[in-house]
Amino acid sequence: MTTNWNLDAMHSEVAFKVRHMMISNVSGTFNQVEASMSNASSDLTGAQFSFSASVDSIDTGVADRDAHLKSEDFFNAAAFPNITFTSNTIQLNGQSGQITGNLTIKDTTHPVSLDVEISDVVVDPYGQTKVGISATGKLSRKEFGLTWSAVTEAGHIVVGDEIKLSVELQFIKQN
Numbered sequence: 001m002t003t004n005w006n007l008d009a010m011h012s013e014v015a016f017k018v019r020h021m022m023i024s025n026v027s028g029t030f031n032q033v034e035a036s037m038s039n040a041s042s043d044l045t046g047a048q049f050s051f052s053a054s055v056d057s058i059d060t061g062v063a064d065r066d067a068h069l070k071s072e073d074f075f076n077a078a079a080f081p082n083i084t085f086t087s088n089t090i091q092l093n094g095q096s097g098q099i100t101g102n103l104t105i106k107d108t109t110h111p112v113s114l115d116v117e118i119s120d121v122v123v124d125p126y127g128q129t130k131v132g133i134s135a136t137g138k139l140s141r142k143e144f145g146l147t148w149s150a151v152t153e154a155g156h157i158v159v160g161d162e163i164k165l166s167v168e169l170q171f172i173k174q175n
Helices: 063-070
Strands: 003-007 013-020 024-030 033-039 048-054 082-093 096-105 108-118 129-140 159-173
Touching (some): 024 063, 048 096, 096 129
Antiparallel strands (some): 003 159, 013 024, 033 048
16 A cells, blocks of 8 residues: 655755855755655655755845846746656665655756655654655756856855755655
């Protein structure tokens, strides 16, 4: 029997960090995320998992930077409104392991592997059965066509290539 899980968006977050001017990291989140999961076993090994983040919901805390990230220089939100991920495999050793799948940004899809931790399945005070997934990883923005770059007068790159991704998702069991 397949168990379906829907996202508890109020308790979930897709966040990133990138080096700015080679000085410090700038953080951001995608405030509109959809995700689902289904599994046929008592644990989540072999589960099918996907998420989609709305590019228009990007939030770095600086409106001008957010507008630049949504522009054709970066994500081109008008033409490519969502970033998507679909899992291929989840391999667990206990409650930690790896999730691999295909990440699509703009019109480019690449396989990625993320470190993952799965919480215990619990029943909350309202009688809902829930589980949490924490996933982290790194990717090259340039591999996904995010190639805009500038150099400061001192010769420093304005935006680093490596993106640190952090995904915190809470799911509610549907059946």
